[in-house]
Amino acid sequence: MSNSKSEELSSDIKYTLPEEDWMDVPVRMKKGMYCHGANENSLITVGFPNPRQWSSSETNWKLPENWQDIVLTGMAERLEKYRSFHIFMDICVRCGACADKCHFFLGTGDPKNMPVLRAELLRSIYRREFTTAGKLFGKFAGARELNEEVLREWWYYFFQCTECRRCSVFCPYGIDTAEITMIARELLNLLGLNIEWIAGPVANCYMKGNHLGLEPHTITSSVEFLTDEIEELTGIKIEPTFNRKGAEILFVTPSGDLFADPGTYTCMGYLMLFHELGLDYTWSTYASEGGNFGSFTSNEMGKRLNSKIYAEAKRLGVKWILGGECGHMWRVLNQYMDTWNGPADFLEVPVSPITGTVFENASSTKMVHISEFTADLLKHDRLEIAPSRNDHYKVTYHDSCNTSRGMGLLEEPRYIIKKVCNNFFEMPEHTIREKTFCCGSGSGLNASENMEMRLRGGFPRANAVKYVKNKYDVDMLACICAIDRAALTTIMDYWVPGVRVIGVTELLANAMKMKGENNRQTDLRGDPLLGAEGGDAEEESEDV
Amino acid sequence: MPVKGMGLRDIMAKEKGNILDGWYNLILETYPPESRVFLKKKSDQFANPIGHTISASIEGILEGLLCNGAQEQMAVMLSDIIRIMAIQDCSPSDTILLILLLKRTLRDTTRGYVKGDQLFSELLAFEDKIDRLTLLSFDIFMKCREDVFNLKVNELKRSTFMIAKRLKSEGAETL
Ligand code: SF4
Ligand code: SF4
Numbered sequence: 001m002s003n004s005k006s007e008e009l010s011s012d013i014k015y016t017l018p019e020e021d022w023m024d025v026p027v028r029m030k031k032g033m034y035c036h037g038a039n040e041n042s043l044i045t046v047g048f049p050n051p052r053q054w055s056s057s058e059t060n061w062k063l064p065e066n067w068q069d070i071v072l073t074g075m076a077e078r079l080e081k082y083r084s085f086h087i088f089m090d091i092c093v094r095c096g097a098c099a100d101k102c103h104f105f106l107g108t109g110d111p112k113n114m115p116v117l118r119a120e121l122l123r124s125i126y127r128r129e130f131t132t133a134g135k136l137f138g139k140f141a142g143a144r145e146l147n148e149e150v151l152r153e154w155w156y157y158f159f160q161c162t163e164c165r166r167c168s169v170f171c172p173y174g175i176d177t178a179e180i181t182m183i184a185r186e187l188l189n190l191l192g193l194n195i196e197w198i199a200g201p202v203a204n205c206y207m208k209g210n211h212l213g214l215e216p217h218t219i220t221s222s223v224e225f226l227t228d229e230i231e232e233l234t235g236i237k238i239e240p241t242f243n244r245k246g247a248e249i250l251f252v253t254p255s256g257d258l259f260a261d262p263g264t265y266t267c268m269g270y271l272m273l274f275h276e277l278g279l280d281y282t283w284s285t286y287a288s289e290g291g292n293f294g295s296f297t298s299n300e301m302g303k304r305l306n307s308k309i310y311a312e313a314k315r316l317g318v319k320w321i322l323g324g325e326c327g328h329m330w331r332v333l334n335q336y337m338d339t340w341n342g343p344a345d346f347l348e349v350p351v352s353p354i355t356g357t358v359f360e361n362a363s364s365t366k367m368v369h370i371s372e373f374t375a376d377l378l379k380h381d382r383l384e385i386a387p388s389r390n391d392h393y394k395v396t397y398h399d400s401c402n403t404s405r406g407m408g409l410l411e412e413p414r415y416i417i418k419k420v421c422n423n424f425f426e427m428p429e430h431t432i433r434e435k436t437f438c439c440g441s442g443s444g445l446n447a448s449e450n451m452e453m454r455l456r457g458g459f460p461r462a463n464a465v466k467y468v469k470n471k472y473d474v475d476m477l478a479c480i481c482a483i484d485r486a487a488l489t490t491i492m493d494y495w496v497p498g499v500r501v502i503g504v505t506e507l508l509a510n511a512m513k514m515k516g517e518n519n520r521q522t523d524l525r526g527d528p529l530l531g532a533e534g535g536d537a538e539e540e541s542e543d544v
Numbered sequence: 545m546p547v548k549g550m551g552l553r554d555i556m557a558k559e560k561g562n563i564l565d566g567w568y569n570l571i572l573e574t575y576p577p578e579s580r581v582f583l584k585k586k587s588d589q590f591a592n593p594i595g596h597t598i599s600a601s602i603e604g605i606l607e608g609l610l611c612n613g614a615q616e617q618m619a620v621m622l623s624d625i626i627r628i629m630a631i632q633d634c635s636p637s638d639t640i641l642l643i644l645l646l647k648r649t650l651r652d653t654t655r656g657y658v659k660g661d662q663l664f665s666e667l668l669a670f671e672d673k674i675d676r677l678t679l680l681s682f683d684i685f686m687k688c689r690e691d692v693f694n695l696k697v698n699e700l701k702r703s704t705f706m707i708a709k710r711l712k713s714e715g716a717e718t719l
Contacts, residue, residue: 022578025576030633032631032633033633099582100582100591100592105579106592106593106594107593107594108632109575109576109579109583109594109632110576110579111576111578111579114578117578222706225706225709225710225713228713256703258706259703259704259705259706259707260702260703260704260705260706261702261705261706262702264705264706428590430590430591431590448696448699448700451631451692451695451696452631452632452633452692455631455692455695456631456632459593459594459628460590460593463589463590463593463596463597464590467589467590486699486702486703489699489702490695490698490699493691493695493698494627494631494691494692494695495627
C-alpha cells in the first residue's frame with residue numbers, strides 16, 4: 001500500500017498509479033525513511049569537505065556552488081582508480097536477476113530499491129558524462145543530467161542500501177551493488193552530504209578510539225562492572241588487563257558490546273571464556289572499537305580508523321589479534337584491511353595457545369575471529385560443555401551479511417551452536433548462509449529517525465524467523481554481529497514478538513562449565529535454567 | 545451465473561477464488577507498476593514476503609467473515625497485513641481503504657447473482673460485518689504506530705543499558 005492515498009476516497013476512487021518511466025518519477029523523501037544530515041562539527045573533526053549545518057528534511061541543502069564539478073571530478077577519479085567500479089558501470093545487461101533480491105525492495109515495493117535501478121541512479125549520470133552514446137542520445141541511451149533532483153535521489157536511495165551484497169550473489173556478472181553504493185556515498189561525502197548517525201561515530205572514533213566516544217576509564221570500569229556480574233553468577237572473580245604491553249594477544253570488539261543490551265552478555269561471554277582458558281591477552285582502551293563506520297563514508301576514512309588497531313598491536317608488542325563478534329568489522333578485515341594497512345609483518349601468524357592450531361587463513365592480517373577460535377577449542381574438546389544449560393531456549397541462527405557474504409564464515413558459528421545447544425533449528429535454505437537476508441539496519445543505518453525504513457528492510461528476515469517460530473517454537477535468534485544484536489531485537493519486537501536475540505559467545509558461556517564455579521541457577525541474563533529448581537541443571541545434561 | 549436457491553454464503557464460497565483475486569489485485573494496484581509485476585508472482589513466501597503475507601492474510605479475513613470468526617481471530621489476521629501498512633507510509637484512512645476494496649470486489653463479483661430482495665438484504669448484512677472490520681483495522685493501525693514509537697524508546701534504553709544497571713547497583717533510586 002506504499003503509495004495509496006486516503007484523499008482518493010473522497011472523490012472517485014482511483015486505485016492505480018501512473019505508469020511512468022522510473023526516471024520521470026520524482027523522488028519523494030518520506031519521513032521515517034531517511035536520517036538526519038551530518039553535523040558540521042563531525043565533519044570538521046576528521047577534515048571532511050564542505051562541512052556546514054544543513055537539514056536533510058529541508059529543500060535547501062546549501063550545496064557549494066560548483067557541486068556538479070565536484071561530483072563529476074570525483075566520479076572521474078574513481079572510475080580511474082577502481083577498475084571494479086568502471087566495469088560495474090558498463091557491464092550490466094539489465095537481466096533483472098538481482099531485482100527482487102534486495103530486502104529493501106522486498107520490504108518497500110519501491111522499484112528504486114531494486115538493485116539494478118539503484119545502480120542505474122548513478123549509471124545514468126555515468127552514461128551522460130562519460131560515454132559517447134549517452135552524450136549523443138541522452139535518455140534513449142539511459143542517460144540523464146546531474147541536477148539537484150538526482151542528487152536528492154542518490155542521497156535518499158544510497159542511504160537505503162545496507163551494502164549487504166545479497167544482490168551480487170544472484171548477478172551472473174558478479175556486479176556488486178554494495179560497491180556502487182560505497183562509491184556513491186563517497187561522492188555524496190565530497191559535498192558534505194553524510195548522515196549524522198555515521199559521521200558522529202566516525203568523529204568519535206577518530207578522537208577517542210571508539211564510536212561511542214568512551215574515555216579509557218569508562219571502558220575499564222565498564223568491563224570491571226561486567227566482571228562483578230560474572231562473579232555474582234559464577235562465584236569466580238575475573239581480572240582482565242588493559243593496555244598491557246607484552247601480552248600475547250590483543251582483543252578487539254565493537255564498543256557496543258560494553259554498553260548495549262543484549263551485547264553486554266556476549267561481552268561477559270568473552271571474559272568468561274578467556275579466563276577459563278587462562279589466555280594471555282589484553283584489552284586496549286585506545287583500539288577500543290572493532291567496528292568501522294569510516295568504511296561507510298570513504299575508503300580513505302575506513303583506512304584511517306582501521307589503522308589504529310595495528311598501531312596499538314605494535315605499541316603493545318602483541319603476537320596477534322583476536323576479534324569479537326561484529327559484522328562490518330570482519331568485512332573490513334577480510335576484504336580491505338590487508339590492502340589498506342597490511343601486511344602486518346610485525347605480528348606473528350596466529351597460533352592458538354590452547355590447541356596449537358595455526359590460523360593460516362589469517363597469516364597476512366594476523367587477526368582471528370572469535371568463532372574460528374572457539375570452534376577450534378570445541379573441536380579439540382578443550383572446554384567442558386553442558387548444552388542442557390541452554391535447554392530453555394529454542395535457537396535459530398542469523399548469518400550476518402558481512403561474516404557470511406563478506407568473509408565466508410558459515411560453518412564455525414553453527415558448529416559452536418550445535419555443540420552448546422540441544423535445540424537448534426535452521427531457517428529456510430534460501431534465507432540463510434550466502435543468501436541470508438540483511439537485518440535492514442547495517443552500514444550505519446541503525447538510527448532511530450529512519451525506523452520505518454529499518455522495519456521494512458528487516459521484514460524479509462523477520463518473515464523467515466516467524467516461520468521457524470511458528471513451526472518449532474523458536475524463541476532465540478543467535479548471531480555474531482553487534483549491529484544485529486541491537487537492531488534485530490527491535491525488528492523482532494515489531495514483526496515476531498517473543499523472539500529475542502543472543503550472541504553465539506553468550507550461548508557458549510551459558511553452557512561452559514568453569515573450574516570452581518557455583519552451582520548456576522540462571523543463565524547470563526538471569527533467566528532460570530530448566531531444572532534449576534532441583535539445583536543441578538547441568539547434571540542432567542549429556543554432552544554432544 | 546445466478547443459480548436459483550443459492551444464498552449469499554453459497555455464492556461467496558463458490559466465488560471465493562475470484563473475490564480473493566479481485567481484492568488482491570486492487571491492493572496491488574496501489575503499488576508502483578514495476579513492483580506490481582513482482583508482487584503478483586505467486587512465488588514462495590520467503591522470496592515474496594509482502595505478496596505472500598497480503599494474500600494469506602486476506603484469505604484468512606474472508607474465511608473469518610464467511611464462518612463468523614471471533615473478533616480476536618479476525619484481529620490476528622488483519623494485524624498481519626496492517627502491520628505492513630503501518631510502516632509503509634500509509635495513513636489510518638488507508639487501512640479503511642483496504643476494507644473498502646473488499647467491499648468493492650464483493651459487489652463486483654456478486655453483481656450477477658443479486659437479483660432478488662433476499663440476496664440483496666443478505667449482502668447488506670454481510671457488508672455490515674465488513675464495516676465492523678474497518679473499526680477494528682483502525683484500532684490495529686493505531687496500535688502498530690504506538691509499537692513503532694515504543695521501539696525507538698526501547699532501543700534508546702537498551703543502548704544505555706549498562707549506565708542504568710550501574711546506577712541501580714550503585715543505589716540510585718530511579719532511571
Ligand atoms: S547491497 Fe543489499 S541493500 Fe544494497 S542493493 Fe544489494 S541487496 Fe539491496
Ligand atoms: S543481475 Fe547483474 S546484470 Fe542483471 S540486472 Fe542485476 S546487476 Fe545487472
